[in-house]
Amino acid sequence: MTKTKQNRNKQLKQYLKKLQEHDWHKPATYNNKIATRPIKDLVDYYNAQMVLVLRNNFHQSLESVAGILEIPKVQVFRLSERYEQEFDSIEEIQEAIQNG
Secondary structure: OOHHHHHHHHHHHHHHHHHHHOOOOOOOEOOOOOEOOOHHHHHHHHHHHHHHHHHHOOOOOHHHHHHHHOOOHHHHHHHHHHOOOOOOOHHHHHHHHHHO
16 A cells, blocks of 8 residues: 555544544434434425325325426335325425424
8 A cells, every 4th residue: 555545544544433432423312412313304204294295185196296296106105104294284394394
């Protein structure tokens, strides 16, 4: 190995050691015990709420919901099975997204 590769590997090992010391490899539980949700879970949650509102309130088919949200039909089905409807309208979902 060249000297630059050795230095880079040494730095990477140091960074990994720091991350492990601060428990950054477990982002769901931070030192001050604030629970966080991964971004993918939030996207899936709000997509599921949109799916459920469109299916239940507007009586749309799986295919039409998939076309509206531009996600695969299989994902529409899985999201509708995984989550329960918590919003009554698209406006409520939009407010929840804007307010965090």
